[in-house]
Amino acid sequence: MGHERFGRQIMPIITHILLYIAYATISGTVGIALTQVGGQDIGASFLGAIALFCACAVTHASISTTAASGRIGNAEKVIKRDMERLRVAHREVTADIDAMQTRIDQIEAAVATQSFGAPQIEAPTYQTGGPPQIESKLIEQIVDKLGAAMDARLQTIQNAGITPISPSAARGPMDLVREALLENRVELYLQPIVQLPQRKTAFYEGFTRLKDANGRLILPQEFIPAAEQAGLMSTIDNVLLFRCVQIVRKLMKQDRRVGIFCNISPSALADEQFFPQFLDFMRENRDLAGSVIFEIPQDAYENRTSIEARAMAKMVDLGFRFSIDRVTNTEIDLPDLERSGVRYVKIAAQTMVDQILHRGLRPRSAITREIAATDISAVYQRYGIDLIAERIETEDTVLEVLDLDVPFGQGHLFGTPRAIKESLMEETAPPREFYLKQSGRIA
Known part of the structure; x- marks a missing residue:
């Protein structure tokens, strides 16, 4: 031969x-x-x-x-x-495996229900001095900053010669946020991310919502401008991010395959007080590396500082992955994403159709030949990155996304964000007395 x-x-x-x-x-x-x-x-x-x-x-x-x-x-x-x-x-083959796994899960659930009743979620156990103490320190920092913002606002009112009729006279959006944090009125909403074309849930994205004393949701547009002006947006993101990580651990007790996208602000990565302790917290929970994906906007990623880039690298060294969302320009540098530990890119379905299909924009890569629109997803996967089409609202949009061979989809068509069980939220909440003592309401 x-x-x-x-x-x-x-x-x-x-x-x-x-x-x-x-x-x-x-x-x-x-x-x-x-x-x-x-x-x-x-x-x-x-x-x-x-x-x-x-x-x-x-x-x-x-x-x-x-x-x-x-x-x-x-x-x-x-x-x-x-x-x-x-x-x-x-x-x-993947569809057959998923169908078989679904059937096995149904059988296991039926057996567990008959033998032991409904499954119970156990609280995570940590060694002394572990993550709960780390979280307590961070929450203490957050409460101090929120309290300082309140004192500064009241001092401004007094210096202006205005006497409030009552403490509620100085209330504003940040006061509602402060009270929601102190009273543990923080909820986590999950929205499914499905595998296409089977539409089987593959991941969830976590959204955090605050409630006022009457149970009404505090919309982000109500408090974000004031929080950003006061420099408190990163502190709010930080405590919500910890809640998301704790919820993931709870959910893993039921299903090891669960994966949740958690938003993290670039300012949190650059926070000299927050990030070292957060890194210790994630090091203690590095077994969550396959289940927690940290998400940052495209603009923040492309304009990240050297400090933020090093912080991302430290997270990647622990095995955690990143996702890019809010993509406005599909001419993305794929080799740079691969080096930075980015494994998912979320692009709005309409943006995909407009820029990739109609305008012919392509990601930057080592491939020199002309890339067809149907091969874009394969090019991303060549760099270990999966595409997720988000904001899918109609079946026609699904067909357009399938024409581009996108492996995952997200949008109200597949499921709206829903709050997780209240009992699960209570298990992960810090003690109320701790918040009250830190705010000075209990001597």
Whole structure:
């Protein structure tokens, strides 16, 4: 077999050499004929022979190039066809495995219900000095900052010569946020992220919501401007992020395959007081690395400082992954995302259609050939990144996303954000007395 392969490699070379020798022989014969028969001088005959040889050589090279291009094109078509077959087969096998796993889960749930009743969620156990103490320190910092903001506001009112009728006279959006944190009125909402086209839930995205004393949700647009102006947005994000991590641990007691996307602000990564303790907390919980994905906006990622980049690298070293959302420009640097530990990119479905399909924008990568719109997802996966189409509201949008071969989808069509069980929230909440003591309401 080795001799046959060697023969196949040598034969084309020998064939080309023999043909060029034949071209030279024919050209030399014509040159001699021009001298002896045509009566041309030696110089003219020599130039004629050279011209004939060059013409033969150029024709030969052109034919050889065309044949080689045809063989390469045919090979590429065969490879693409085989890849498509493998992709279809992989999807079918994945669907069968998912269906089988679902059936197994149903059987296990039925057996557990009959034998032991409804499953109970156990509270996580930590060693002394572990994560709860770390969280307590962070919450103490948050309460101090919130209290300082309140004192500053009251001092401003007093300096202006205004006497409030009652303490509630100085109430504002930040007061509602402060009270919600102190009274543990923080809820976690989960929205499913499904696998396409099966629509089987693969992940969840966690959204945190605050409530006032009457149980009304405090909308982000109500308190975010004031919080950003007071420099407290990172502290709010921090305590909510810890709550999300604790909920993940609770949910893992029921299903090890659960994965939750948790938003983290770049300012939290750069916070010299918060991040070192948060890193210790995540080091104690590094077994959650496969279940917690930290999410930051595209603009914040692309404009991150060196401090924030190093903080991300430390999280990646622990095994945690990142996701980019709020994408406004699909010309993304994929090698940079891969180096930074980004494994998911969320793009609004309409943005995908407008920029990738209609405008022809492509991510930056090492691939030099023209990339078809249907191959975009494969290019992302080449760098270990999965695409997620978000804000899917209609079935027509699903069809457009499927045409782009996007593996995951998110939107109200697949499920709206829903609050998790109240009992689960209570188990992960710090003691109310701790908040009251820190705020000075209990001596």
